[in-house]
Amino acid sequence: xxxxxxxxVSKSFGGVQALSEVDFTVEQGTIxxxxxxxxxxxxxxxxxVAGAFKPTGGRVIFDGKDITGLPANAICRKGMAxxxxxxxxxxxxxxxxxxxxxxxxxxxxxPRAFIENSAHEKLSLVGLAEMEGFxxxxxxxxxxxxxxxxxxxxxxxxxxxxxxxxxxLNTQEISQAVEFIRSLRxxxxxxxxxxxxxxxxxxxxxxxxxxLDQGRVLMAGTPAEVVNDPRVIQAYLGx
Amino acid sequence: xxxxxxxxxxxxxxxxxxxxxxxxxxxxxxxLIVSLFYVMMASSWNLLAGYTGQVSFGHAAMAGIGAYxxxxxxxxxxxxxxxxxCIGTVVAxxxxxxxxxxxxxxxxxxxxxxxxxxxxxxxxxIVNEYGITRGTMGLQVPGLMAEYSKLGYYYIMLAxxxxxxxxxxxMIHSNLGLNFRAVQNDETxxxxxxxxxxxxxVLAFTVASAMAGFAGxxxxxxxxxxxxxxxxxDLQFYVLAMTVIxxxxxxxxxxxxxxxxxxxxxxxxDYGEFHVLVFGLIALVVARFAPxxxxxxxxxxxxxxxxxxxxxxxxxx
Numbered sequence: 001x002x003x004x005x006x007x008x009v010s011k012s013f014g015g016v017q018a019l020s021e022v023d024f025t026v027e028q029g030t031i032x033x034x035x036x037x038x039x040x041x042x043x044x045x046x047x048x049v050a051g052a053f054k055p056t057g058g059r060v061i062f063d064g065k066d067i068t069g070l071p072a073n074a075i076c077r078k079g080m081a082x083x084x085x086x087x088x089x090x091x092x093x094x095x096x097x098x099x100x101x102x103x104x105x106x107x108x109x110x111p112r113a114f115i116e117n118s119a120h121e122k123l124s125l126v127g128l129a130e131m132e133g134f135x136x137x138x139x140x141x142x143x144x145x146x147x148x149x150x151x152x153x154x155x156x157x158x159x160x161x162x163x164x165x166x167x168x169l170n171t172q173e174i175s176q177a178v179e180f181i182r183s184l185r186x187x188x189x190x191x192x193x194x195x196x197x198x199x200x201x202x203x204x205x206x207x208x209x210x211x212l213d214q215g216r217v218l219m220a221g222t223p224a225e226v227v228n229d230p231r232v233i234q235a236y237l238g239x
Numbered sequence: 240x241x242x243x244x245x246x247x248x249x250x251x252x253x254x255x256x257x258x259x260x261x262x263x264x265x266x267x268x269x270x271l272i273v274s275l276f277y278v279m280m281a282s283s284w285n286l287l288a289g290y291t292g293q294v295s296f297g298h299a300a301m302a303g304i305g306a307y308x309x310x311x312x313x314x315x316x317x318x319x320x321x322x323x324x325c326i327g328t329v330v331a332x333x334x335x336x337x338x339x340x341x342x343x344x345x346x347x348x349x350x351x352x353x354x355x356x357x358x359x360x361x362x363x364x365i366v367n368e369y370g371i372t373r374g375t376m377g378l379q380v381p382g383l384m385a386e387y388s389k390l391g392y393y394y395i396m397l398a399x400x401x402x403x404x405x406x407x408x409x410m411i412h413s414n415l416g417l418n419f420r421a422v423q424n425d426e427t428x429x430x431x432x433x434x435x436x437x438x439x440x441v442l443a444f445t446v447a448s449a450m451a452g453f454a455g456x457x458x459x460x461x462x463x464x465x466x467x468x469x470x471x472x473d474l475q476f477y478v479l480a481m482t483v484i485x486x487x488x489x490x491x492x493x494x495x496x497x498x499x500x501x502x503x504x505x506x507x508x509d510y511g512e513f514h515v516l517v518f519g520l521i522a523l524v525v526a527r528f529a530p531x532x533x534x535x536x537x538x539x540x541x542x543x544x545x546x547x548x549x550x551x552x553x554x555x556x
Contacts, residue, residue, distance in 0.1 A: 072430035090424035105433035
């Protein structure tokens, strides 16, 4: 079953066409990598799908419903959560409070103790349990990325969209992170759409890869198909 | 502070506040009453500026709306001041709702400019609508009590301030308060986790405006003469200074700031025009050495590096 589908999604900023007629699908329960050279439009596609930007053309279908142009908070409630490439934690709030904000908007009727437990659980999941009383500003970049993952998970999404969560990690940490994201998918039944520059990780984790280049879909396929495609090699390395 | 300790400390302070005016003369009592008005103004403005990041310059204008609505109803239509204060609160809330909705998509300086314009327009209307407001002459209004008593007014203002602070405290520590702070910290991120940002902002605006209207209504009936000085920018910036110097975004900060600055203003009144200079100097010193206000200074010298969460508190009990 298709969970997320983009039909000719376009976005332009003034005269700059950041996305032109992007068609893509994300199947339920899969991990899909979104790759492409810098400036290809990956983060713009995230922002357009998740409601931070309104698309200038095309439609976005999520879980069988047309969500084109809905505000980000409404899309979140429908089950889409994301992290940010440049992290955006609630700096002056504690880690626990950061995650609680996500939890209360998923479960506005639940008592405070339930919300706190759920937030704590998500922080433990990403390995930040010890930091729960610290203000988010005090975290380093890697911890902030983890905090954003915990916050996204607390919205109890169907689709988790990750924007470069591996930046700054060493080889061993990368393979742990890949394992972690796979386990999230398996345990929580998530679908993952994942922008990443660390190609090895995407090749290992993803079942399908979408390649963007200059605002267009260059190709989509299995990791093996993608790495061997001359068009992809050309997009990355040039003529 | 944990729940029990907090209640105990608050109760002690409240008891102290109840006894405080008994031994004092008329003038110190007056200073305290005015201070309580400023506590309400600064604390409710803090909800906007400190907790949702909307720096409104229309807060004094809302107090003016409350005061003039109630005053005009009492002076021209003979409506009981208590009912008038309630109506004034509602009118201020409705105007806050409208102004909040108008400023919905505005952030930062644009919101400030729009509310500044609103405040100035209201001021001009009040000064010029002599027939209704009696302009700069001021509108004479009846008091809240049949017999004028400073002590009586003190307790009314104290009760009103305590009521407002309880509402604010509960709000800030509820889910809504978390949403408020999330919006202030990062609107985009707040939206991405499902916070209805526009709704939260308008709600904060409406509640804060209602509170200013309520405080203004009571204050007008205390002064017995409502002048355009209530909805003035002077008063607005005074409230701003109290909140910032006390500690914006903290619960106690505006309360401390309101008392400190209002009492200080009375002390330096003898210097005439120079009191503005002294105020400016204080603001400069605070901005340089205590950017988080007086509360920030206090927090700095507290040993604990992190604030314990409610969860940890529960565990340690």
